[in-house]
Amino acid sequence: MRDFMHISPRIEATGLRIGRNGASLLNVAHLVLDGPGPTLILGPNGAGKSLLLRCLHGLIVPDEGRITMEGVPLSTTHRARQAMVFQKPVLLRRSVMANLTYVLRRQGLGWRARRLRAVQLLEEGGLAAKARQSAQSLSGGEAQRLAILRALAIEPEILFLDEPTSALDPSATQAIEGLILAAARRGTRIVMVTHDIGQARRLGADIVLMNGGQVAEQARVGTFFTDPQSAAARRYLAGALVI
């Protein structure tokens, strides 16, 4: 149905543990993100989804455990090849265009090349008409689109997304899903947290279900939705409140 290039880097996490005040917040024995297409991380609130995403991106250092990219321990060099989009878009208090040229300048692009690339990205995201506007004046959906375009501007090998559409209406969600799928087709590994089972079906190639800080199940999308192996996954898909 969807053809994804299988060139995205392999991420492997082993023995990840994060605890606070005696409570275990994250306890992931082994997780490999290697298959083609987007990985969607599902699970209830407090399941450790966002924490896992931040660990994989290197924003949080786990108390214990090891994360590797292509077999090499995660470092700041890796982060330069990754990008993350947050639930609430964090846009610079500058114009829409300047939000893109800011990261492009860090990529070492000259003034003209930055502008050209920014315009190209804005056209791709349907924001070209708003290039000169203040980023603060964008609607929620537009702001999140800009945040994704800015993340894609660095042509990341891995794009982490933390519930990017949780506050958006269906048409804004559709626009964002379009951008994510396009990036996935170009070979960017997508690792995305969502609450929305429908979204996981639409976008996911690989599903990871988190529960209580642990990976309850990891499976290809077809298997996960038709033949879930874990009790947590069966209850989650049946619409039960998994706490």
Add this chain to the structure above:
Amino acid sequence: MQDFSQEFMSAIGLILSGDSDLWEIVLLSLRVSLLAVVIAALIGMPLGAALAVARFPGRRAVVILLNALMGLPPVVVGLLVYLCLSRSGPLGVLQLLYTPTAMIIAQVVLVTPIITALTRQTIETLDAEYAEQLRSLGISRLASVPTLLWDARLALLTAFLAGFGRAIAEVGAVIMVGGNINHVTRVMTTTIALETSKGNLALALALGAILIFIAVTVTAVVSLLAPQERASEMRHA
């Protein structure tokens, strides 16, 4: 009452006629205070921003001290600057006492803590929003300072104007280190104090009116900018 109304009319006359003495004093006041605030901003804004993003032992104590320094008594600052610049002081050799430069130094000492503390607060709030995103982009905490300063520019302009308001209205420190010398170090506040004591109310009233106009304008600009900042933050929330 008759006398006061006459003095008031004379004051208006002085302002409207473009009295050279009056405008010389006004321009010197503006020159001294603007220069002092620019210098204080050049020191205070990067310092305040660095303090906002840096994490080190004793940081909390530094922040408390900085906030306390916002309330430095101007007369004490005047005394300290006087001691430094006086003939036998450590900077006496520069012969700056009773010059506009001495007044600028005193105002810089007074205003720098204000701008630093306000910058620290502003940048800390913005950093709470930006920190994770900037780290994700591979920007270290200290390297994020220029980005934070630029993006907080509107709020920092209010810090700048607050500093200017404080400097232009200052009297105690500048009279001590400037000496209130006619045509040399006489500024609006020191002239008002002197002329009032001499009974020359017209000049004092004229300068008072201009000073009030400047202070009100500055406050109005600050209040006009502040809601924009808040609105932009609310849209962002």
